Amino acid sequence: MRSTVVKKVIMAVTGLIMIAFLLMHMYGNLKMFAGEEAFDHYAHWLKGDILYPIVPQGWFIWIFRTGLLAALVLHIWSAASLSMRTLAVRGPGYDKFKPQAQTYSARTMRWGGILVGLFIVFHLLQFTVKVLRTGFDANAGPYEMFVLSFSTWWVFAFYAVLMVLICMHVRHGFWSAFQTLGLNSSAKSQRWLNLLGIGVGVVLYVGFMLPPVAVLIGWVN
Amino acid sequence: MKLKLRIWRQAGPNATGKLVDYDIDGVSEDMSFLEMLDLLNENLTNVNEEPVAFDHDCREGICGMCGVVVNGIAHGGSSTTVCQLHMRSFADGATIEIEPWQAGAFPVLKDLAVDRSAFDRIIQAGGFISSNTGSAPDAHAMPAPKREADVAFDNATCIGCGACVAACPNSSAMLFTAAKITHLAMLPQGQPERYSRVKSMVAAHDEEGFGNCTNIGECAAVCPKGIPLESIAQLNRDLIKSMFTKDGK
Ligand code: HEM
Ligand code: SF4
Numbered sequence: 001m002r003s004t005v006v007k008k009v010i011m012a013v014t015g016l017i018m019i020a021f022l023l024m025h026m027y028g029n030l031k032m033f034a035g036e037e038a039f040d041h042y043a044h045w046l047k048g049d050i051l052y053p054i055v056p057q058g059w060f061i062w063i064f065r066t067g068l069l070a071a072l073v074l075h076i077w078s079a080a081s082l083s084m085r086t087l088a089v090r091g092p093g094y095d096k097f098k099p100q101a102q103t104y105s106a107r108t109m110r111w112g113g114i115l116v117g118l119f120i121v122f123h124l125l126q127f128t129v130k131v132l133r134t135g136f137d138a139n140a141g142p143y144e145m146f147v148l149s150f151s152t153w154w155v156f157a158f159y160a161v162l163m164v165l166i167c168m169h170v171r172h173g174f175w176s177a178f179q180t181l182g183l184n185s186s187a188k189s190q191r192w193l194n195l196l197g198i199g200v201g202v203v204l205y206v207g208f209m210l211p212p213v214a215v216l217i218g219w220v221n
Numbered sequence: 222m223k224l225k226l227r228i229w230r231q232a233g234p235n236a237t238g239k240l241v242d243y244d245i246d247g248v249s250e251d252m253s254f255l256e257m258l259d260l261l262n263e264n265l266t267n268v269n270e271e272p273v274a275f276d277h278d279c280r281e282g283i284c285g286m287c288g289v290v291v292n293g294i295a296h297g298g299s300s301t302t303v304c305q306l307h308m309r310s311f312a313d314g315a316t317i318e319i320e321p322w323q324a325g326a327f328p329v330l331k332d333l334a335v336d337r338s339a340f341d342r343i344i345q346a347g348g349f350i351s352s353n354t355g356s357a358p359d360a361h362a363m364p365a366p367k368r369e370a371d372v373a374f375d376n377a378t379c380i381g382c383g384a385c386v387a388a389c390p391n392s393s394a395m396l397f398t399a400a401k402i403t404h405l406a407m408l409p410q411g412q413p414e415r416y417s418r419v420k421s422m423v424a425a426h427d428e429e430g431f432g433n434c435t436n437i438g439e440c441a442a443v444c445p446k447g448i449p450l451e452s453i454a455q456l457n458r459d460l461i462k463s464m465f466t467k468d469g470k
């Protein structure tokens with residue numbers, strides 16, 4: 001079956017997987033507050049010992065990355081293929097149109113999604129591949145990298161803005177995904193999932209921005 | 222009342238259209254929006270101009286024939302149909318802009334009249350139930366639970382006006398299709414074809430060239446019958462189930 005709804009289901013499931021990842025990632029970053037040693041140990045553990053000896057040392061991270069990459073690729077594929085079809089078949093646009101319900105996040109899913117995608121590329125080049133070094137050198141440890149980057153005001157400002165976009169995408173996406181999966185089928189679940197969507201968006205923003213704020217104001221160094 | 226009108230004029234399906242300004246005087250507050258257009262058309266006929274084509278039938282808000290975008294809102298923000306929108310909702314001297322429904326699947330026939338036969342083909346794809354011919358069954362022979370019956374009834378009130386499509390930034394007809402699916406899915410009579418129905422109606426929806434739903438909610442906000450977004454979730458749920466369930470099991 002190749003209906004638009006099936007592609008939406010793929011988008012919803014992969015989107016929720018990525019939201020789950022973001023929550024984990026956020027939690028991991030908060031380990032900053034436990035100090036350099038704890039944070040570096042955590043980062044090291046992620047890349048080495050998880051699931052060992054079920055899988056050989058260092059395998060887990062690659063299994064995990066493959067899964068996430070697959071989710072991202074499928075998400076972008078379904079978003080692009082649905083969007084291109086819809087943009088081709090929709091009406092030419094009214095001379096005058098007054099939105100009655102849409103939220104800013106709902107309206108910016110396509111552009112917002114593309115910006116989130118570009119952000120992911122930047123983020124990986126910065127902290128994973130380490131070719132875009134923002135104030136740290138090639139053998140800096142994770143904690144050092146973090147602190148040196150976010151002491152630079154423009155790195156901080158860039159993340160502060162981009163995280164707003166990501167959280168908006170997540171807010172509408174979270175609610176929308178449950179709608180797509182058929183779970184919003186009563187007025188009550190609509191209300192709860194909407195609140196939960198806002199909650200996840202806010203938690204992600206606050207959780208991700210706390211460590212950079214702490215670095216910027218010199219509370220953590 | 223005296224009004225300024227800006228109306229989309231288009232001679233035929235392939236002609237290029239444009240907005241044309243008209244002045245109109247002597248509009249009563251008690252007129253419906255369509256009666257105001259009737260008055261304009263009388264004036265136009267008197268001066269040998271082509272009257273404005275628009276769709277209408279019952280003028281009671283129950284047939285679903287009428288529908289135009291008034292000042293950027295499908296059905297003019299009346300929470301009913303445009304035939305039930307009254308001129309007292311407008312200020313004297315106001316400018317009113319009137320455009321036809323826009324969607325790739327709803328081509329303009331002339332001026333404000335659009336071709337909504339795509340809806341008929343979605344209905345034909347599955348909006349029916351099988352029943353035996355012969356003598357009519359007793360009215361209460363088949364019990365339907367109260368909650369489901371209420372949901373079915375609410376969804377059955379969809380009049381197929383197309384405002385949901387007109388308001389949707391994706392030109393999606395999910396709300397309309399979902400109303401039909403939910404209506405039949407809630408009732409015992411709808412069960413035999415429940416899962417094949419949702420498959421074929423969604424396939425027909427896509428084939429007619431409606432866009433995909435992105436859960437924005439403009440549709441439910443303008444629907445004159447208050448069909449809620451929950452119905453779309455019900456459609457999605459049934460479609461997902463249809464991948465694992467066959468009718469009759
Ligand atoms: C490359 C980056 C991305 C692009 C191009 C993209 C694009 C899109 C588009 C066009 C939609 C559909 C809008 C809609 O249906 O309302 C969407 C939905 C969604 N996105 Fe993304 N997105 C991206 C990254 C992400 C990330 C990183 C997450 C999670 C953290 C995410 C979570 C979601 C969710 C949950 C949905 C809702 C699916 C649904 O409507 O059923 N997206 N995305
Ligand atoms: S769902 Fe509402 S807006 Fe859409 S066709 Fe039915 S009555 Fe009209």
Ligand code: FES
Nearest residue numbers: 278280285287304
């Ligand atoms: S003319 Fe029948 S609903 Fe408006």
